[in-house]
Amino acid sequence: MKRIVLVALCGLLGACSGGDQEELRQWMVDNSANLRGNVPPLPQVKPYEPVPYDAEGSLDPFKSAKIEPDAKYKQAAGKGGAFQPDFEARELRNSLLEKYPIESLKMIGYMNINNRPLAVIQVDNKVKQVRVGDYIGLDFGMVTRITDKGVELRELIQDSAGDWSERTSSLYLQSKEGSNK
Template sequence: MKRIFLIALCGALGGCSGGDHEDLRQWMADNTKDMRGSVPKLPEVLPYQPVPYDVEGVLDPFKPNKIEPESKYKQAAGKGGAFQPDFEARELRNSLLEKYPIESLKMIGYLNVNNRPMAVIQVDDKVKQIKVGDYIGLDFGMVTQISDKEIELRELIQDSAGDWSERKSSLYLQSKEGSKK
């Protein structure tokens, strides 16, 4: 039974392969007789003209003083812009809260003493009170306003060119809810 089926299948396939498809070949020949392959001409190549690179008056981006800020002692010479901080005053203040970055400080309370707002700040295991005009953080952050929910600061930051600029930031009251202590 299987042999008969196999012989019938081979006969059917043999019948399909017959014929040279002469009509298809004739149609292809008729439609392609006028076609010619053409490649467009290449554009004219102009000779190389070098462009002069004039670097007079342009800052060198690879100088170390452009990449890294100058030290605090060199900046006392007058460079740095209008917002240059007073490094000597910072050394004289020697405040504990100026030795920690803002991110590590937590506002844990608010006080109103003699109609003067004060905030309670925690850093590590120490707690300090601050008022408007005090300095906190590594970026010469001066407290400009204290409310029951936040402390607003004016910080002085230095860019890679050595120029100082102001930045406003806030330190928000940390709630005890949600903490696992």
């Protein structure tokens, strides 16, 4: 039985190896004679033309004064606008929470005393109570609303032209799980 299978296998291999494939070769030569790749020409490269840059008279985008005011002398820098803060009142308040950026403050508690909400704010290792109308943060942030979930603020920020505008920010209640993240 093994011999019959071996003889049949050899016969099949012999039939495939030789033979007349001249017709196939002639067809390949005829059809590939006129084949040429069609690649479109590259676009014309324009020469580089440098553009002169004149930084004189422009505002430096990397100055910290553009981002946040740190002195009362900035108040004369621009037109001011309708929202210009009272720098002297800030100095008179001398609040601890106004000396830290809002990002470093944590709301760690909420209380409701005599139907007046209070937020408990922690900065470094100090804890302060905050009411609606108190100021916190470096951007003249006034507390406008206190809920059991967070504190809403109205901040005054100065743009690069020296104009003051309002923005709203929030400080959310931090749980013990959230403070370890």
